[in-house]
Amino acid sequence: xxxxxxxxxxxxxxxxxxxxxxxxxxxxxxxxxxxxxxxxxxxxxxxxxxxxxxxxxxxxxxxxxxxxxxxxxxxxxxxxxxxxxxxxxxxxxxxxxxxxxxxxxxxxxxxxxx
Amino acid sequence: xxxxxxxxxxxxxxxxxxxxxxxxxxxxxxxxxxxxxxxxxxxxxxxxxxxxxxxxxxxxxxxxxxxxxxxxxxxxxxxxxxxxxxxxxxxxxxxxxxxxxxxxxxxxxxxxxx
Numbered sequence: 001x002x003x004x005x006x007x008x009x010x011x012x013x014x015x016x017x018x019x020x021x022x023x024x025x026x027x028x029x030x031x032x033x034x035x036x037x038x039x040x041x042x043x044x045x046x047x048x049x050x051x052x053x054x055x056x057x058x059x060x061x062x063x064x065x066x067x068x069x070x071x072x073x074x075x076x077x078x079x080x081x082x083x084x085x086x087x088x089x090x091x092x093x094x095x096x097x098x099x100x101x102x103x104x105x106x107x108x109x110x111x112x113x114x
Numbered sequence: 115x116x117x118x119x120x121x122x123x124x125x126x127x128x129x130x131x132x133x134x135x136x137x138x139x140x141x142x143x144x145x146x147x148x149x150x151x152x153x154x155x156x157x158x159x160x161x162x163x164x165x166x167x168x169x170x171x172x173x174x175x176x177x178x179x180x181x182x183x184x185x186x187x188x189x190x191x192x193x194x195x196x197x198x199x200x201x202x203x204x205x206x207x208x209x210x211x212x213x214x215x216x217x218x219x220x221x222x223x224x225x226x227x228x
Contacts, residue, residue, distance in 0.1 A: 004157075041221075042203065042218055042219065043158075043203070050213055050214075090157050090158070092157075094216075096214045101207070102148065102163060103150075103158070103216060105157030105158045106157055107157050108157050
């Protein structure tokens with residue numbers, strides 16, 4: 001199993017450009033998440049999904065959009081990039097059910113907006 | 115509401131020193147508790163977990179005990195190594211209206227000197 005994969009690993013955008021961060025998991029997890037981590041800081045939840053076709057906002061959703069058309073994929077869209085979106089973005093997945101289920105994280109996408 | 119509070123870092127220790135990183139939580143019901151570790155340039159990965167009161171999670175020499183009476187889940191290791199240098203995140207998960215929610219602490223950076 002590859003686990004959670006993210007592409008690209010690095011990206012530099014100009015202000016106002018758009019891009020999509022890709023996230024794929026092969027563990028058949030129903031929950032998926034997008035976080036951002038600013039330098040030296042903790043995680044902030046952007047969006048999450050409890051299954052295909054169902055998404056919901058986290059604590060910092062402004063400037064981002066998501067979709068979940070399949071169990072495996074959960075892309076994050078930035079429509080008009082701003083310097084405040086410079087961060088490292090992590091995708092994660094987990095399984096819900098009985099018991100305590102850990103989140104599995106991807107390696108991250110480091111985004112710089114200039 | 116539910117929350118996780120962990121001690122501020124950075125924590126700097128000499129190799130073979132004893133480590134404690136404090137974590138306390140506020141939650142209704144019976145949350146599950148986790149410690150995650152983030153090595154430089156990587157995503158978070160599960161270190162250990164506990165699902166009910168008095169459970170002890172352990173892994174790689176690290177331990178934490180779920181203390182309901184003190185609402186704590188402190189991380190300990192008897193003898194740290196340089197390779198333990200990382201950021202450690204305490205987290206809890208709970209259910210609300212049938213949906214699993216996760217809360218991460220702000221992270222504690224550990225630096226171990228040879």
